Amino acid sequence: MNWNGKNILITGANGFVGSYLAKELLDAGAEVYGFIRPEDMAAMEKNLIDKGIKDKLIMLEGDLTDITSLASAFDASQPDYLFHLAAQSFVELSFRRPLETQHINCIGTANLLEAARVKDMDTKMIFAGSSEEYGMVLSSEEQYHSALKDGKTIFPEPTAIPELPVKESNPLRPMSPYAVSKVYGDLLMQNYHHSFGMDTVVSRAFNHEGAGRGIMFVTSVITNQIMKLKHQETDRILIGNLNAFRDWSHVNDIIQGYLLLAAKGKSGEAYNQGSMRTNSVLSYILLGLDKAGWNINSIETINGDKNVDNPVEINKDPIFGVKFDKTRVDQIMLEEGLEYTIQDKGINVNTDQGKVVIEFNPDRFRPAEVPMILSDNQKIQKIGGKIQYSLSDVIEDQLNYFDLKENRV
Numbered sequence: 001m002n003w004n005g006k007n008i009l010i011t012g013a014n015g016f017v018g019s020y021l022a023k024e025l026l027d028a029g030a031e032v033y034g035f036i037r038p039e040d041m042a043a044m045e046k047n048l049i050d051k052g053i054k055d056k057l058i059m060l061e062g063d064l065t066d067i068t069s070l071a072s073a074f075d076a077s078q079p080d081y082l083f084h085l086a087a088q089s090f091v092e093l094s095f096r097r098p099l100e101t102q103h104i105n106c107i108g109t110a111n112l113l114e115a116a117r118v119k120d121m122d123t124k125m126i127f128a129g130s131s132e133e134y135g136m137v138l139s140s141e142e143q144y145h146s147a148l149k150d151g152k153t154i155f156p157e158p159t160a161i162p163e164l165p166v167k168e169s170n171p172l173r174p175m176s177p178y179a180v181s182k183v184y185g186d187l188l189m190q191n192y193h194h195s196f197g198m199d200t201v202v203s204r205a206f207n208h209e210g211a212g213r214g215i216m217f218v219t220s221v222i223t224n225q226i227m228k229l230k231h232q233e234t235d236r237i238l239i240g241n242l243n244a245f246r247d248w249s250h251v252n253d254i255i256q257g258y259l260l261l262a263a264k265g266k267s268g269e270a271y272n273q274g275s276m277r278t279n280s281v282l283s284y285i286l287l288g289l290d291k292a293g294w295n296i297n298s299i300e301t302i303n304g305d306k307n308v309d310n311p312v313e314i315n316k317d318p319i320f321g322v323k324f325d326k327t328r329v330d331q332i333m334l335e336e337g338l339e340y341t342i343q344d345k346g347i348n349v350n351t352d353q354g355k356v357v358i359e360f361n362p363d364r365f366r367p368a369e370v371p372m373i374l375s376d377n378q379k380i381q382k383i384g385g386k387i388q389y390s391l392s393d394v395i396e397d398q399l400n401y402f403d404l405k406e407n408r409v
């Protein structure tokens, strides 16, 4: 795809992902417009400065909740392609501010589509959906029955268990106000294709990380603290739920996926974007410590007796029929059901360089949580999608970022 001279509009161009995408498109010769909330400009300027694009991006001030500003942005940019990335994207915040989340993510997306429809724009739109839309994906019969026993509902019912790796055709069972808002945007994008013939494609990206990832997200929470430990600015790692498994990619792979969907994605369709790997939050910490120079021998709970020797030893056995690198502790969590609870208080990591304390902070546990997610990315692979970065590359990029004092928080 030749981006040279193309007009591109990116909502949220000053965000973590938006700024990577804007840089890539500017480098390829596109005319890139960023639709940006004035109040976010100062707070998120660093993303643009770090990438050297602050003066190259054409800023259009506006707000997704104000349809007039969207209409003006379409007039000013006349986009060939639009990437709709702006959102309230923090799952935890959506439990505390559900209405704000729905307002920005649902009404904002509806406004965007309506502005494009009323103005009869001939723009191909790529929507940033999310793996969170799948929500409760069933990994075992045991999980299914224990959810029912706890009084939860599972709707739609699974046709087969396990549902991992998760395909685009899997039922959507969102578990947070954020996830519900993304289902809304996803289905509305598809609907505007089917109802009005608009050129819309949905990306359902799984977690994607890298240098500059917002400090509230767990991978930055972890790598920031590891670098603070290394530079003796703290004496422990504070964390919430360690048991969650996420499919982590590097943001650059997801950016390439967005460009591919713009070039080759079929209108009205949704595509997973993920790495086909899944690793626990605990492993992200342990692999981060290992990479930052700690030689880990074993881990043990602060309260209780859960011990694992050689927890970061790499295991390559297939799980859910997929082969990827996982740690020994992940394998034990997946196969033997090892789980850490608030009662455990935390984990002591025994290393050649002494003990590192990981302490649980009960305030960081969520009212509802997606326990595990793993993508099936074959659909995007068929049009050329590739994952180039390993999990180790992703962690290294974030550690290098926080190694710089000015980036640590």
Ligand SMILES: C[C@H]1O[C@H](OP(=O)(O)OP(=O)(O)OC[C@H]2O[C@@H](n3cnc4c(=O)[nH]c(N)nc43)[C@H](O)[C@@H]2O)[C@@H](O)[C@@H](O)C1=O
Binding pocket: 089, 090, 091, 092, 129, 130, 131, 132, 205, 206, 207, 208, 216, 217, 218, 219, 221, 238, 239, 240, 241, 242, 244, 246, 281, 364, 365, 366, 369, 370
């Ligand atoms: C695909 C999807 O990806 C992201 O959503 P997320 O998976 O919720 O990402 P996160 O980094 O906030 O949490 C990951 C896991 O980590 C656990 N966790 C433990 N301790 C802390 C902690 O201290 N902070 C945070 N944030 N999480 C913690 C937390 O409970 C959760 O299980 C967004 O980009 C979203 O926009 C999106 O679409």
